[in-house]
Amino acid sequence: MECKFEGGKFDDFIIQDPYLFPAAHGGKLVGLWCNGGLCGLLAVLTCLPWFRPKMKDRLKIKLCSWYAVLTSCGNALEALATCVLSENDGFALMLIARMVTITSLGPLLALANGLGEAIWPSKRWQDVWIVSILFLLGSLAGFLTLSLMLRDFGVLALGCTMALGFFYTGAVWLLTLLAIRERQPIAYTGVIAVILLAGSYIFLGLTDLTCGPPGHVDCYVHCFLGQGGTHYILWMAVVLGANGFLWMHFYDDQPRGAQIQWPKILTFRMFHPAATDAATVSVPEPSAATDA
Numbered sequence: 001m002e003c004k005f006e007g008g009k010f011d012d013f014i015i016q017d018p019y020l021f022p023a024a025h026g027g028k029l030v031g032l033w034c035n036g037g038l039c040g041l042l043a044v045l046t047c048l049p050w051f052r053p054k055m056k057d058r059l060k061i062k063l064c065s066w067y068a069v070l071t072s073c074g075n076a077l078e079a080l081a082t083c084v085l086s087e088n089d090g091f092a093l094m095l096i097a098r099m100v101t102i103t104s105l106g107p108l109l110a111l112a113n114g115l116g117e118a119i120w121p122s123k124r125w126q127d128v129w130i131v132s133i134l135f136l137l138g139s140l141a142g143f144l145t146l147s148l149m150l151r152d153f154g155v156l157a158l159g160c161t162m163a164l165g166f167f168y169t170g171a172v173w174l175l176t177l178l179a180i181r182e183r184q185p186i187a188y189t190g191v192i193a194v195i196l197l198a199g200s201y202i203f204l205g206l207t208d209l210t211c212g213p214p215g216h217v218d219c220y221v222h223c224f225l226g227q228g229g230t231h232y233i234l235w236m237a238v239v240l241g242a243n244g245f246l247w248m249h250f251y252d253d254q255p256r257g258a259q260i261q262w263p264k265i266l267t268f269r270m271f272h273p274a275a276t277d278a279a280t281v282s283v284p285e286p287s288a289a290t291d292a
Helices: 026-045 058-084 091-103 105-119 124-149 151-179 185-211 213-218 231-251 286-291
Strands: 003-005 013-015
Touching (some): 026 058, 026 231, 058 091, 091 105, 091 151, 105 124, 105 151
16 A cells, blocks of 8 residues: 655655555655764774874773664664665564664663773672673563564664663763762763663654554554654654764763773773773772862
8 A cells, every 4th residue: 555645836745555665764764874874984983093092092982983883784784674675575684783773782881881880889880780781682682572573563662772771871971970070061961962862762663653664554644744754854863963962972081080990891801901001090089070
């Protein structure tokens, strides 16, 4: 079934059934390609000599690079599947792409836990690391199960999973900034970014039920934007801005007034020991950070 929309002064246009035809939603393609392209560009920038030395924390460079690479691959792979395959034929490939997107939460969780453990050293963080890993694995398993059982709710499951990871990351970053009494506005760009990202993914998941492929059955009559796939345009606009804020946070070496000493679980077990070169100074007490 195809849905016909009046074009006003222009010719009427038709939206083909996305379950049967590839590239039925142009807005989805634009949103995914733009977001994937931007994250890919940011990943390349971290490898350029003129950019890399400005980010002195090598571990942070690697983590933000992995976030950008995974996000770019996930979005680009889903966009490619949407271009050449219908929702039915490309379902498996889209599942893989969305699971790659979910794994992009891993570097952010590592940054949040690493910063939290540096500010509040405690053996309890070992449990937090384990819970974070289980959360990531459980999210992948839960997303896969729900997507297979209720295909129309796959994007909603993706949005809720991403939002949980972003909210946790933002909460830890905010608490650490408050703990060291950080007053520089640029230090809070990361918190703003993950809140925007969480909200954008929740918006995407909720609106996909009426503006995405499930809404084609009734020709998107319940879509507040009026046309299928246009919700990806709004999602893209918010995500692009949020990623810009997030990269400002990555580009800022450390919270001002605190030199982060990353925990050994990050610097030795996950990455090359050279990552510790720029992270050898302990975090000062809050009073010292205030005086500075």
